[in-house]
Amino acid sequence: MTVGAVTADGRARVLADGNQLPMLGLGVWQVPNGPVCVNAVRWALELGYRHIDTAQAYGNEESVGRALRDSGVPREDVFITTKFYPGHRDPVAEAEQSLRRLGVDQVDLYLIHWPQRGPTWAWPGMERARERGLTRSIGVSNFSAADLDKVATAGTVVPAVNQVQFSPFEDRRALLAACERLNVAVEAYSPLGTGRHLSDATVRRVAQRAGRTPAHVLLRWCLQHGIPVIPKSTHRERIAENAQIFDFTLSGADMAELDALDRTRGTDRALERGWW
Numbered sequence: 001m002t003v004g005a006v007t008a009d010g011r012a013r014v015l016a017d018g019n020q021l022p023m024l025g026l027g028v029w030q031v032p033n034g035p036v037c038v039n040a041v042r043w044a045l046e047l048g049y050r051h052i053d054t055a056q057a058y059g060n061e062e063s064v065g066r067a068l069r070d071s072g073v074p075r076e077d078v079f080i081t082t083k084f085y086p087g088h089r090d091p092v093a094e095a096e097q098s099l100r101r102l103g104v105d106q107v108d109l110y111l112i113h114w115p116q117r118g119p120t121w122a123w124p125g126m127e128r129a130r131e132r133g134l135t136r137s138i139g140v141s142n143f144s145a146a147d148l149d150k151v152a153t154a155g156t157v158v159p160a161v162n163q164v165q166f167s168p169f170e171d172r173r174a175l176l177a178a179c180e181r182l183n184v185a186v187e188a189y190s191p192l193g194t195g196r197h198l199s200d201a202t203v204r205r206v207a208q209r210a211g212r213t214p215a216h217v218l219l220r221w222c223l224q225h226g227i228p229v230i231p232k233s234t235h236r237e238r239i240a241e242n243a244q245i246f247d248f249t250l251s252g253a254d255m256a257e258l259d260a261l262d263r264t265r266g267t268d269r270a271l272e273r274g275w276w
């Protein structure tokens, strides 16, 4: 498969290292460790999700691991992402702790959560984590085009993924273009705007015209730009709804109307204001 291409069934994107990132995943930010998280992940796996996005900072890796074991879905069929918390020093030691909490031998993708104290210092440790087999792929999150250039120059391998806030309202076109040039797959976090974009009048109008829901429209917009999505929900019916995005297409006119919602002026930055 060609690097950067989406597989013929539209379900995965081929990363620069040859691994495949499923186009749909369940995000679990702000989902408390315990039954709420276990249920959300278990439902997602029952409903056909094969990709879960967690992080050391979310404090719920244990529940993700428990749900995975309870589900009976073979480990090799599920793509698990976790993220290095960059307030800590050693990506290898922290990956080992993540694997223990998740109860798995290896994750599929390990990301630097944000470029705290600069974009390059943690990358050698991320490369070591991959060399030691703790993760199949490594990448970054919340990295601007300039941050990525620095990592690409300093590192042995280029990040396979840059997970950033992306939606019609945060249509970071210059960042997307910079990532494509480096063969870095952009992955969309907060594709529903943490829920805020669902009530937008344009999104609702497009949804009505397409006979779909606002969540479908926002998620499908990313897919049609070749960008994997990781919507979060703790409600079974919404987790099910968010998976129904492979059986319709938004028209060129719908896509253009959504493209016009961008508030970032097509920025090459990952965020307008960092929290670190």
Ligand SMILES: NC(=O)c1ccc[n+]([C@@H]2O[C@H](COP(=O)([O-])OP(=O)(O)OC[C@H]3O[C@@H](n4cnc5c(N)ncnc54)[C@H](OP(=O)(O)O)[C@@H]3O)[C@@H](O)[C@H]2O)c1
Pocket (backbone or CB within 6 Å): 026, 027, 028, 029, 030, 053, 054, 113, 141, 142, 163, 164, 188, 189, 190, 191, 192, 193, 194, 195, 196, 198, 215, 230, 231, 232, 233, 234, 235, 238, 239, 241, 242
């Ligand atoms: N790398 C990073 O720095 C970073 C930052 C932010 C997020 N992320 C990742 O991206 C994931 C998704 O982003 P997010 O958590 O900000 O939010 P999101 O997926 O954009 O939106 C989630 C919100 O929308 C609601 N919702 C979900 N589906 C819905 C539907 N079909 N109809 C109505 N409401 C719906 C959810 O409510 P309920 O849960 O109550 O259903 C929740 O309040 C995170 O969980 C995390 O894995 C990563």
